[in-house]
Amino acid sequence: MTTASDKAYAEIRGLILSGDASPGTPLREEALADIVGVSRTPVREALKRLESELYAVRTPGGRLVVAAWDGDDVAEIFALRAMLESHAAARAARRLSPAAIAELRACNADLQAAIAGHEPDIARFLAANRAFHDLIISGSASGRLATMLAGLVEQPIVRRTATRYDRSDLQRSATEHDQLIQAFTARDSDWARAVMAAHIHRALHAFRTAS
Amino acid sequence: MTTASDKAYAEIRGLILSGDASPGTPLREEALADIVGVSRTPVREALKRLESELYAVRTPGGRLVVAAWDGDDVAEIFALRAMLESHAAARAARRLSPAAIAELRACNADLQAAIAGHEPDIARFLAANRAFHDLIISGSASGRLATMLAGLVEQPIVRRTATRYDRSDLQRSATEHDQLIQAFTARDSDWARAVMAAHIHRALHAFRTAS
DNA sequence: GTGAGTGGTTTTGTATACAAGAGCGGCGCA
DNA sequence: TGCGCCGCTCTTGTATACAAAACCACTCAC
Numbered sequence: 001m002t003t004a005s006d007k008a009y010a011e012i013r014g015l016i017l018s019g020d021a022s023p024g025t026p027l028r029e030e031a032l033a034d035i036v037g038v039s040r041t042p043v044r045e046a047l048k049r050l051e052s053e054l055y056a057v058r059t060p061g062g063r064l065v066v067a068a069w070d071g072d073d074v075a076e077i078f079a080l081r082a083m084l085e086s087h088a089a090a091r092a093a094r095r096l097s098p099a100a101i102a103e104l105r106a107c108n109a110d111l112q113a114a115i116a117g118h119e120p121d122i123a124r125f126l127a128a129n130r131a132f133h134d135l136i137i138s139g140s141a142s143g144r145l146a147t148m149l150a151g152l153v154e155q156p157i158v159r160r161t162a163t164r165y166d167r168s169d170l171q172r173s174a175t176e177h178d179q180l181i182q183a184f185t186a187r188d189s190d191w192a193r194a195v196m197a198a199h200i201h202r203a204l205h206a207f208r209t210a211s
Numbered sequence: 212m213t214t215a216s217d218k219a220y221a222e223i224r225g226l227i228l229s230g231d232a233s234p235g236t237p238l239r240e241e242a243l244a245d246i247v248g249v250s251r252t253p254v255r256e257a258l259k260r261l262e263s264e265l266y267a268v269r270t271p272g273g274r275l276v277v278a279a280w281d282g283d284d285v286a287e288i289f290a291l292r293a294m295l296e297s298h299a300a301a302r303a304a305r306r307l308s309p310a311a312i313a314e315l316r317a318c319n320a321d322l323q324a325a326i327a328g329h330e331p332d333i334a335r336f337l338a339a340n341r342a343f344h345d346l347i348i349s350g351s352a353s354g355r356l357a358t359m360l361a362g363l364v365e366q367p368i369v370r371r372t373a374t375r376y377d378r379s380d381l382q383r384s385a386t387e388h389d390q391l392i393q394a395f396t397a398r399d400s401d402w403a404r405a406v407m408a409a410h411i412h413r414a415l416h417a418f419r420t421a422s
Numbered sequence: 423g424t425g426a427g428t429g430g431t432t433t434t435g436t437a438t439a440c441a442a443g444a445g446c447g448g449c450g451c452a
Numbered sequence: 453t454g455c456g457c458c459g460c461t462c463t464t465g466t467a468t469a470c471a472a473a474a475c476c477a478c479t480c481a482c
Contacts, residue, residue: 080356273444
């Protein structure tokens with residue numbers, strides 16, 4: 001863990017996601033270095049990464065500002081995630097070991113536990129959901145896919161979506177995860193692809209109708 | 212153009228693609244800085260970029276080495292390109308202006324001129340092909356898509372594929388580009404998506420049978 | 423009053439110096 | 453002779469200093 005650089009990345013991204021740095025806010029290297037408590041060098045690396053993940057955009061003159069997303073951007077992000085994660089699911093269906101599938105099962109059990117109580121534990125749901133999807137991506141054994149999906153700004157969307165979920169939506173996620181596990185167990189890549197595509201498209205729908 | 216950093220990127224990538232730096236070769240920052248003639252700082256940025264594009268991989272200890280690709284990697288790259296560029300074509304079909312379509316037409320005319328002579332001009336073909344695809348990607352008006360496709364290591368594949376093309380394959384590319392232009396003119400995004408998918412899958416096939 | 427030119431100021435880009443960690447070889451011991 | 457430990461060197465990570473370019477505002481001319 002390269003402390004300084006990763007710390008700068010995490011902190012600056014936090015500023016953006018929390019809204020402390022609203023769209024259009026300039027991201028000046030020295031100011032951020034002061035905030036984070038490191039020098040400009042690791043801040044520069046963090047900013048390059050945030051730029052490549054489109055959290056920030058560069059003005060004609062080379063200045064970085066926080067990027068703004070509109071509804072079309074959100075739809076595009078979901079469309080890309082649907083394509084790439086469906087592909088990951090299809091690959092994973094051919095590659096996942098029984099042990100990995102067992103891990104997925106455990107993960108989804110945790111997810112269901114998170115929403116079983118009187119008041120759903122959203123943070124725990126999100127963590128389990130994230131772990132579930134990450135397991136599939138790493139199970140797809142494609143470095144390229146992993147890189148691309150990591151770069152896809154997803155967390156803010158996932159968070160905003162989940163906070164808008166009602167209980168039936170959350171339950172539905174768990175059910176769809178179960179279907180994925182069935183498809184994996186059957187080693188049926190087409191099935192896995194279809195379920196994953198439906199899963200993510202439904203999330204977009206939930207996001208749209210809730211906002 | 213930020214000279215030093217981009218220059219380092221281009222030169223180092225050149226070393227990798229030309230084979231001067233074969234898979235497994237360590238990429239040491241200071242040595243590369245000497246070769247390129249800049250300091251370690253821009254070299255570091257170039258290496259980060261090459262790493263994110265998977266031209267290089269990091270060893271457990273943090274050293275960078277040139278990445279090795281096998282047949283499965285090549286297939287995966289084509290599969291991802293097929294998905295993403297089809298999506299780009301579909302989006303472009305809904306967005307391209309008549310002027311942009313005219314540009315595509317001119318571009319494909321150039322491509323056809325490159326292969327019309329007695330001896331096909333491969334370099335010119337590749338440049339025109341690249342320009343054609345880039346126009347579509349920028350026409351899709353999705354920064355995310357553009358970033359991802361830029362990051363997808365494609366040039367080496369394209370080059371290796373085209374050198375294996377026989378004349379009928381080259382001609383076929385031109386024809387498929389014409390079909391894309393027709394689909395764009397008709398503003399038919401499904402048609403455009405299908406043609407692009409076929410176009411890239413055929414390229415994979417040509418690559419496989421020729422190697 | 424408006425526009426362009428020009429200076430200062432701010433901000434990024436590059437180079438270098440320093441610190442910390444990893445790999446490697448030699449040496450000693452069993 | 454083989455294995456493990458220790459110290460050295462080499463490499464990367466971070467900080468800082470310097471150069472160049474961009475933005476801004478002010479002024480001056482028309």
